[in-house]
Amino acid sequence: xxxxxxxxxxxxxxxxxxxxxxxxxxxxxxxxxxxxxxxxxxxxxxxxxxxxxxxxxxxxxxxxxxxxxxxxxxxxxxxxxxxxxxxxxxxxxxxxxxxxxxxxxxxxxxxxxxxxxxxxxxxxxxxxxxxxxxxxxxxxxxxxxxxxxxxxxxxxxxxxxxxxxxxxxxxxxxxxxxxxxxxxxxxxxxxxxxxxxxxxxxxxxxxxxxxxxxxxxxxxxxxxxxxxxxxxxxxxxxxxxxxxxxxxxx
Numbered sequence: 001x002x003x004x005x006x007x008x009x010x011x012x013x014x015x016x017x018x019x020x021x022x023x024x025x026x027x028x029x030x031x032x033x034x035x036x037x038x039x040x041x042x043x044x045x046x047x048x049x050x051x052x053x054x055x056x057x058x059x060x061x062x063x064x065x066x067x068x069x070x071x072x073x074x075x076x077x078x079x080x081x082x083x084x085x086x087x088x089x090x091x092x093x094x095x096x097x098x099x100x101x102x103x104x105x106x107x108x109x110x111x112x113x114x115x116x117x118x119x120x121x122x123x124x125x126x127x128x129x130x131x132x133x134x135x136x137x138x139x140x141x142x143x144x145x146x147x148x149x150x151x152x153x154x155x156x157x158x159x160x161x162x163x164x165x166x167x168x169x170x171x172x173x174x175x176x177x178x179x180x181x182x183x184x185x186x187x188x189x190x191x192x193x194x195x196x197x198x199x200x201x202x203x204x205x206x207x208x209x210x211x212x213x214x215x216x217x218x219x220x221x222x223x224x225x226x227x228x229x230x231x232x233x234x235x236x237x238x239x240x241x242x243x244x245x246x247x248x249x250x
Contacts, residue, residue: 022107023229026089026097031107031231035154035238042147046140054140056148057200058155111235114224116248119240122217130209145245153238156193160218161225161233164189186222193218 021027039056047053055063140148165185172181194214198206225233 018103018106019228021097021100022103022231023227024092024095024097025230026092026099027103027107028230028234030104032154032158032234035150035234039147039151039154042143043151046144046147054144054148056151056155057196058159059151061159062155107231108235108239111232112239114232114236115240115243118217118220118224118236119243119248122213122220126209126213126216130212142245146242149241149245150238152241153234153236157221157225157230157234157237160189160193161222162230164192165222165225182226186219186226189222190215190218193221 022031039059043055047055168185168188169181172184176184194211197214198204198211204210221233221237224236
């Protein structure tokens with residue numbers, strides 16, 4: 001891992017540095033795999049004693065899309081994940097992305113730092129304006145809360161960062177430059193990310209302070225996704241939610 005260089009801070013973000021390599025789709029996919037395995041395993045255990053099934057909303061949206069292909073679509077989710085991984089490796093093969101297992105260890109640690117800093121900065125700023133406490137996880141048992149935290153990091157980042165921010169960026173670049181496209185995509189996606197938390201059976205009652213908190217937090221995740229890639233954004237979101245579950249901020 002590059003920490004200091006005589007070439008200056010810009011060297012840290014070169015394609016062959018830790019930051020450059022881990023921003024790639026290859027490392028985003030590899031870093032997300034443990035979150036996917038842990039979430040699917042824990043949510044199955046958590047739902048074992050329930051008549052109904054509780055899952056992250058973004059997870060349900062994706063599975064509804066897959067269900068449109070029939071039972072094979074849902075049963076083939078693991079195959080879909082495998083095919084995505086193969087596609088990523090093929091797409092980035094010409095980039096010669098090196099596989100360094102130690103980087104997959106450092107990525108969650110880097111994300112934990114971001115989770116703490118973002119949670120503190122966003123919570124303090126919104127709290128100072130509105131005397132507001134950050135939203136808490138829904139009142140489920142601890143295993144369910146843990147599973148939902150990991151699932152939110154994975155599936156919400158996939159939907160709101162990869163698909164929404166990425167999709168909006170591709171649309172906007174047809175009409176404007178990259179900076180304006182990224183800025184517009186980040187702002188719109190953050191507003192949508194915040195708004196969906198008030199929809200559905202388990203949606204929160206709408207309040208302006210909570211909307212602004214989620215908007216700013218979503219915007220920070222969008223920026224993190226643009227600068228550091230999907231893997232870091234997913235782990236940052238997941239760790240932030242886990243820290244709420246364990247009462248890190250009191």
